[in-house]
Amino acid sequence: MKELQINEEIREKEVRLVDDKGGQIGLVDIDRALDMAFEKKLDLVNVAPSAKPPVCRIMDYGKYRYELIKKEKEAKKKQRVINVKELRLTPNIESHDLNTKANRAIDFLKSGDRVKVVVRFRGREMGHTDIGKEVLEEFVNLISEYGAVDKKPKMEGRNMVMFLSAKEQN
Template identity: 65%
Template sequence: MIKELQINEQIRDKEVRVIDSDGSQLGIISTKEAMQIAESKKLDLVNVSPTAKPPVCRIMNYGKYKYAQAKKEKESKKKQKVINVKEIRMTPNIEDHDLSVKAKNASKFLRDGDRVKVAVRFRGRELGHTQVGREVLLKFAEMIADCSTIEKQPKMEGRNMTMFLTPKK
């Protein structure tokens, strides 16, 4: 998000340090004089550093400057990698084939660079056998150990036991 800078008449300071459009210092001059210089060049006077003493103003084309800043920001957003968390749910008494199918899906998610949350849901009397769920989760992690590392060990959260996996570097 681009922060709005003070331009032209919005600058209320009496004296400002002025940088010309070519980058050369014009020194500390009155705001009125700086405005006249900017107008004579058909450019804007932009307060680039309002906290400095005296504030630093630059003579430039404000429209071009805003466009360049927006372009830079957009480019930096492109370079960021968004990491999604995919969830895989199962029960403590899952069959081996079903477990291998879920492991295949999880390894696909991990290859795409996503984190995977693996959850075992306990119903009714199954809550008395949470160690079975832990064994299922650890077996699952072992099945896809070639492409994942355990980020967070299996832990009970309400009726679910969850574990987080991240892709191997």
């Protein structure tokens, strides 16, 4: 949270003043603005320092900061950290092993994580990347109820990589 200039910290000669109820007062000398804030037992806060002239508002700064912090905490609570889980396959994977990996991917997708599926090619398998693509297509068919392809399969060195993300549940 950025700190705003309050009361005597404001160094401008003239400011555009907004009262505590939100009404525009207009261009006011800084001393008069400080007096008005002091009379109401509130603070003069520079809410738009980059404006010409700067915009100042009469408000209870402590209460304002408290509400901002409260809003930030509330926004943080609603955030969801998305992790990327990785599953490694081989081009000649057996169907039972593929089903097991698919179930694992479904668990990851249900918990809201993204899944990175990697088919690793070794030696002569590099000549048959089409088999790896077929494995990935079969994998997508197994998890299609829970997830969708985010990034299509593509070769990165000796690996074919694909990303999956969870489908929106209604």
